[in-house]
Amino acid sequence: MPLLVMKFGGTSVADLDRIKNVALKVQREVERGYDVIVIVSAMSGKTNELVGWVEATSPLFDAREYDAVVSSGENITAGLLSLRLQEMGVPARSWQGWQVPINTTAQHSSARFLDIPRTNIDHKFAEGMKVAVVAGFQGVSPEGRITTLGRGGSDTTAVAFAAAFEAERCDIYTDVDGIYTTDPRITSKARKLEKIAFEEMLELASLGAKVLQTRSVELAMRYKVRLRVLSSFEDTDENSGTLVCDEDEIMESKVINGVAYSREEAKITLVTVEDKPGISAAIFAPLADAGVNVDMIVQNISEKNYEDHPGSVTDMTFSCPVNQVARARKAMEEAKAAGHIAYDELIVDSEVAKVSVVGIGMRSHAGVAARMFKALADENINIKVISTSEIKISVLIDRKYMELAVQALHDAFKLEAA
Ligand code: ADP
Numbered sequence: 001m002p003l004l005v006m007k008f009g010g011t012s013v014a015d016l017d018r019i020k021n022v023a024l025k026v027q028r029e030v031e032r033g034y035d036v037i038v039i040v041s042a043m044s045g046k047t048n049e050l051v052g053w054v055e056a057t058s059p060l061f062d063a064r065e066y067d068a069v070v071s072s073g074e075n076i077t078a079g080l081l082s083l084r085l086q087e088m089g090v091p092a093r094s095w096q097g098w099q100v101p102i103n104t105t106a107q108h109s110s111a112r113f114l115d116i117p118r119t120n121i122d123h124k125f126a127e128g129m130k131v132a133v134v135a136g137f138q139g140v141s142p143e144g145r146i147t148t149l150g151r152g153g154s155d156t157t158a159v160a161f162a163a164a165f166e167a168e169r170c171d172i173y174t175d176v177d178g179i180y181t182t183d184p185r186i187t188s189k190a191r192k193l194e195k196i197a198f199e200e201m202l203e204l205a206s207l208g209a210k211v212l213q214t215r216s217v218e219l220a221m222r223y224k225v226r227l228r229v230l231s232s233f234e235d236t237d238e239n240s241g242t243l244v245c246d247e248d249e250i251m252e253s254k255v256i257n258g259v260a261y262s263r264e265e266a267k268i269t270l271v272t273v274e275d276k277p278g279i280s281a282a283i284f285a286p287l288a289d290a291g292v293n294v295d296m297i298v299q300n301i302s303e304k305n306y307e308d309h310p311g312s313v314t315d316m317t318f319s320c321p322v323n324q325v326a327r328a329r330k331a332m333e334e335a336k337a338a339g340h341i342a343y344d345e346l347i348v349d350s351e352v353a354k355v356s357v358v359g360i361g362m363r364s365h366a367g368v369a370a371r372m373f374k375a376l377a378d379e380n381i382n383i384k385v386i387s388t389s390e391i392k393i394s395v396l397i398d399r400k401y402m403e404l405a406v407q408a409l410h411d412a413f414k415l416e417a418a
């Protein structure tokens, strides 16, 4: 039997009517002759509620219990969708991660797949099951504890199943009808893409475009999964949505194909750090140990000689998610108290956002940075930090200008026009 993986996100399963709508879509594929593995998210808002309960009970929570709680939202949806399918006469059953089993590392709240043995599910397909409804976002550690894959992780569950079961396609159904040049909620000028290259989608996802979890794109690229994003609220066929595929499957491409943003960023500066070998290691090792995801880093040698600092000094600036500032501060204060680093002041700016432009064409085109900076300057938006890679340029700006910056860049790179 040919096999399809269909994934439905939180808004697509937000209530019983929507679950019914999902069941109809699944039934249609069964009638077309497919065995189907459905990956479901928790009903929308559920995971946030569960996270809130954990944090309210225990601010410095045990990550194993966090996973036990937050993974539960997906179990409900899996059971409800199976029931609905059974009511419609479709042989279906639910699977929690441990029942498959979905084996992951023990990195609680950000676990990674080890393997997904096919035996149990294949056995049930052979017995006549047509649909396996699998709870997304969760797995089981080598110690037998429940794990989760990080927010948005059901996308990754879907791609992993598509790879493990050699599915014909992995269809990610969501609340937009495809992948756009930027988040369609930020500008109505955003244009839906027919296709997007794995590399570009990977970059967009890691820079904040939450339409796909970064890890899911990585896996799809590695295992050559045919990955598609499409709407769960519209009638769709094999040509709907956006296909994520190899670069050489795309005939025409612009220099820049997307604008991404990440709203909840913070900028931290250590003022007057000694400028000597080993100082960066002394700063970033404790941050890593504290689990702070440092993103941009800027070190600028101060040419000025401060009278009260005998050697030369520098300021060190880095960015991290806003909800990790407390952890970062604690790590720096402890490193200072232990005499591993010295600085005069730690300045936090919690009101920043990151905006990025992405395009494979940047590899062979000059002038993208200049065009980007000009577009921001024309809107009077000040750039605080810049970072670049082969196919992207990111800037840190005041959060209040984020939407404006996305719109200005979308216009400047003429992304509206096909
Ligand atoms: P789900 O609950 O189905 O997993 P998500 O909320 O995680 O859905 O992802 C879909 C959302 O991603 C859209 O509603 C949209 O606001 C956002 N998004 C951000 N960037 C893009 C983009 N470039 N194209 C499409 N959607 C995007």
Ligand code: ASP
Residues within 6 Å of the ligand: 009, 010, 041, 042, 047, 048, 073, 136, 137, 150, 151, 152, 153, 154, 155
């Ligand atoms: N329910 C989880 C979350 O909200 C996983 C997912 O929906 O992909 O992050």
Ligand code: MG
Residues within 6 Å of the ligand: 009, 152, 155, 210, 211, 212, 213
């Ligand atoms: Mg999602």
